[in-house]
Every structure is written in structure tokens, then in C-alpha cells.
């Protein structure tokens with residue numbers, strides 16, 4: 666496959682396609698057309714065809730795409746064919762719920778630990794995932810070369826915490842805290858669930 670930079674909206678659509686293809690594969694469906702895939706994710710089939718053209722010509726005109734082959738290609742492109750260790754910062758209600766969600770692991774994201782400053786939480790676990798102090802987490806992030814973090818701390822702690830993560834070598838942050846992070850040289854995705862209502 667060619668190496669190229671895929672635009673962010675395309676990446677978002679690819680992960681939707683990947684999810685639909687996963688369900689198709691589970692149901693034993695071998696082939697899917699661009700119209701069916703478009704209908705399943707609510708996107709025009711022309712956009713689907715354009716997105717998928719980056720994988721070359723393996724779609725068969727008038728027949729469709731091989732479900733497994735397409736899914737494997739998309740997974741590879743999205744980096745879902747390997748495991749990414751992640752730390753969750755903040756073992757509160759949100760951080761604990763995210764850590765307990767099994768879907769992350771199914772998609773190759775392995776939540777290795779939670780980190781908290783609350784002595785009552787440090788040393789406990791969330792469904793087997795340990796809650797560490799910053800000292801413990803600092804060692805672990807460096808030893809395991811963890812590059813991704815989820816931020817679920819109160820607003821006032823966000824900027825300093827994010828900077829600490831960058832200094833530890835974190836390269837991508839999914840930020841749930843209600844602060845728009847200003848950071849150079851790292852990928853930040855700010856998530857506000859209320860936006861989706």
C-alpha cells in the first residue's frame with residue numbers, strides 16, 4: 666500500500682466502515698457494495714468509493730468489496746492491527762468508566778493503568794486495571810514506552826497534567842476535560858459528549 670497522509674474526516678469514516686465490516690464478517694457476509702456500506706453508515710456511496718479507492722482496485726465493479734480483505738486493509742491503515750498501550754489520567758467516575766469499557770481492548774487499545782493523586786484510590790484497581798501514583802506511572806510510561814493517554818481530570822489540573830505527559834514522551838492525548846489544550850508537537854483530540862446531543 667502507498668504511504669500517504671489521510672485527511673481526518675476520512676479517518677473518521679474509515680473507522681465507521683471498519684465497525685460495519687466487523688459486523689458483516691460476524692454475520693458471515695463475504696461481499697459488500699459501496700451502496701450497502703454507505704447506507705449502513707449514512708454516507709453517500711460516491712464518498713465511500715472515493716475513500717476506498719486509496720486501497721487500490723480490489724473492489725470488483727458490480728459486485729462489491731471483499732469484506733475481510735477491506736476490513737484488514739482499513740485496520741492496518743488505522744493502526745488497529747496492533748495493540749496500543751494507554752494510560753488513563755484520573756480514576757474518577759469518567760476515567761473508571763472508560764477503563765472498564767471492554768471495547769477499547771477489542772479495538773487494540775490496552776488500558777495499562779489509571780493514574781490518580783487521591784491516596785484513597787492509589788493501590789486499588791478498576792476491573793483489574795491498577796490505579797497508580799504519578800511516581801509509579803512515570804516509571805511505567807517510560808519503561809513501556811506508552812505514547813497515548815486519556816485525560817479525565819478536573820479542569821484546573823488539565824494543562825499542567827498534559828504538559829507532564831508530554832514531558833514523559835506521550836504523543837497523543839484524548840482529552841475529556843472541559844479545557845481546550847494548548848500543546849505543541851502532540852496530537853490532541855478534545856472530546857465533549859454534550860456536543861453530540
Ligand SMILES: NC(=O)c1ccc[n+]([C@@H]2O[C@H](COP(=O)([O-])OP(=O)(O)OC[C@H]3O[C@@H](n4cnc5c(N)ncnc54)[C@H](O)[C@@H]3O)[C@@H](O)[C@H]2O)c1
Pocket residue numbers: 754755756757758759760780781782783786817818819820822826840841842843856857858859
Ligand atoms: N468531555 C465530556 O463529555 C465529559 C463528560 C464527563 C466528564 N467530563 C470531565 O472529565 C473530568 C473528570 O470527570 P469525573 O466525573 O470523572 O470527575 P471525578 O471528580 O469523579 O474524577 C476526577 C479524578 O481525577 C483525579 N485527579 C485530580 N487531579 C489529578 C491529577 N493531577 N492527576 C491525576 N488524577 C487527578 C481526582 O482525584 C479524581 O479521582 C472532569 O473534568 C469533567 O468535567 C467530561
